[in-house]
Amino acid sequence: MIGMIALAGIIVRNSILLVDFINQQVEQGMAFSEAVIQSAAVRAKPIMLTALAAMIGAVFILDDPIFNGLAISLIFGIFVSTVLTLLVIPVLYYVVMRKRFAAH
Numbered sequence: 001m002i003g004m005i006a007l008a009g010i011i012v013r014n015s016i017l018l019v020d021f022i023n024q025q026v027e028q029g030m031a032f033s034e035a036v037i038q039s040a041a042v043r044a045k046p047i048m049l050t051a052l053a054a055m056i057g058a059v060f061i062l063d064d065p066i067f068n069g070l071a072i073s074l075i076f077g078i079f080v081s082t083v084l085t086l087l088v089i090p091v092l093y094y095v096v097m098r099k100r101f102a103a104h
Contacts, residue, residue: 003073010054011081014047015089022093032101033094040090051082 021043025035058074061067 003070003077007074007077007081010051010078011085014050014082014085018043018047018085018089019093022090026101032098036090036094040086044086047082047085051078054078 018039022035022039025039026032030038055075055078058071058078061071064071
């Protein structure tokens, strides 16, 4: 259960940072579609490095019988959520918000 709470925090933080970066790019005058693509590309490295650091940290508790389940759920959850954050969040944000930004 603790692993799911930690995982939810990481997922939400990455998504918020990505959407906020898209909004900053649009405020600076970049076209919305270009801002979505550019933001995903620019934020990919920091998001992947953060995920990698968390996964490496969880590897060290894999051999502990008490925390083994926590480590496994964190490692695979972070991997899947990172891929989804970098692919699904920009696409969903574009689909949902394109009409709003087209009006500006």
